[in-house]
Amino acid sequence: MKTRHTLTLGLAVAAGLLMSAKAFAASAYDLVLCAAVNRNYVIGSKLVTENGLFRRTETGAFEHFGLNFPHLFQASFDPRDRNRVVMATLNGAISSQDGGKSLRITTGWDMTEAKDVSRDPSVLDHLYLALPDGIAVSRDGGATWSRCENGLPNRGKYTQTIEVDRTRAGRVLAGCESGIYLTEDAGKRWRRVLSTRATVGDVQQSPHDPSQWIAVTHEDGAWMSRDRGVTWKQLPGLSPEHSLYNVAFDGSRRGRLAISSWTFGVWVSEDDGQTWQRRIDGLPPESHGISVGIDPGTGRIYLSVYQTDLYQSDDFGRTWRPAGLEGSTVHSFVFQPSASR
Numbered sequence: 001m002k003t004r005h006t007l008t009l010g011l012a013v014a015a016g017l018l019m020s021a022k023a024f025a026a027s028a029y030d031l032v033l034c035a036a037v038n039r040n041y042v043i044g045s046k047l048v049t050e051n052g053l054f055r056r057t058e059t060g061a062f063e064h065f066g067l068n069f070p071h072l073f074q075a076s077f078d079p080r081d082r083n084r085v086v087m088a089t090l091n092g093a094i095s096s097q098d099g100g101k102s103l104r105i106t107t108g109w110d111m112t113e114a115k116d117v118s119r120d121p122s123v124l125d126h127l128y129l130a131l132p133d134g135i136a137v138s139r140d141g142g143a144t145w146s147r148c149e150n151g152l153p154n155r156g157k158y159t160q161t162i163e164v165d166r167t168r169a170g171r172v173l174a175g176c177e178s179g180i181y182l183t184e185d186a187g188k189r190w191r192r193v194l195s196t197r198a199t200v201g202d203v204q205q206s207p208h209d210p211s212q213w214i215a216v217t218h219e220d221g222a223w224m225s226r227d228r229g230v231t232w233k234q235l236p237g238l239s240p241e242h243s244l245y246n247v248a249f250d251g252s253r254r255g256r257l258a259i260s261s262w263t264f265g266v267w268v269s270e271d272d273g274q275t276w277q278r279r280i281d282g283l284p285p286e287s288h289g290i291s292v293g294i295d296p297g298t299g300r301i302y303l304s305v306y307q308t309d310l311y312q313s314d315d316f317g318r319t320w321r322p323a324g325l326e327g328s329t330v331h332s333f334v335f336q337p338s339a340s341r
Helices: 007-025
Strands: 029-037 050-056 062-065 072-078 081-089 092-096 116-119 127-131 134-138 159-164 172-176 179-183 191-195 200-205 213-217 222-225 244-249 257-261 265-269 289-294 301-305 310-313 321-324 328-337
Touching: 029 072, 050 072, 072 116, 072 328, 081 116, 081 127, 127 159, 127 172, 134 159, 159 200, 172 200, 179 200, 213 244, 244 289, 257 301, 265 289, 265 301, 289 328, 301 328
Parallel strands: 116 159, 200 244
Antiparallel strands: 029 050, 029 328, 050 062, 072 081, 081 092, 116 127, 127 134, 159 172, 172 179, 179 191, 200 213, 213 222, 244 257, 257 265, 257 289, 289 301, 301 310, 310 321
């Protein structure tokens, strides 16, 4: 945080912090980050870093919990018991039954470098795993895994992101290097619904309208579907030449979206993707946005700037301020209904 040099600015900052505290207190959601705080770390270094799971505390700060585990990209907590979590990691799928204190790799040597994991909210023991050479499914809560790749191409099935349709069991969309694939029978058969030149970085379902989906790509811009992911239309106003990493819906207000970009930091829309603005006031120069998340209770945006800081905004990106985790890279944001409510 920069030093404040005038009383006027100090009062403004204090007022902003008070507003932020009120916004945080009103949130009905807990936040967990999958992150690595390892700026300047090299193999063999004596530098001690913290990696793995971080939770937002009552003060709005973030604290590490569970084992110190690097290269953790996504986590799926069982809503029946939050101590049970399945994670997508460099080692494959890892599960914990005690909130991350102890870990067990549940995939074999042929399923490593998992990028994403998604749980079917209609059948909680069914999970889907995005792999660099395809997709796997678990039907026993993540204890065992099997391949489910019928319909995926022999080449082009690198899978970066996977998301289950919350309205229908076994309906899943996967973002691969050759496009978006859809299954409607729990992975028994896949079909391509969008062809792309480069990897689909993220695909998300609207919290307001389950028929609306948005996907972002590394070279083909952003796309929207209004028919549950069957057909897609490219969104205007976003450059297709630069990598878009992930997209987030604002669950607190319909029509608001945010996209993280390596080149542009963050893009936001307040009219359901029809127009976009780059909002970087308060972010460091050349901000490389790695991931963005929006608190569905308050509308607060979080942006991970590569190995710099986690930033937050309470006015939908018009101004930003550091939120902690200096030197971090946040791979994903996991919002859950508050356990205290």
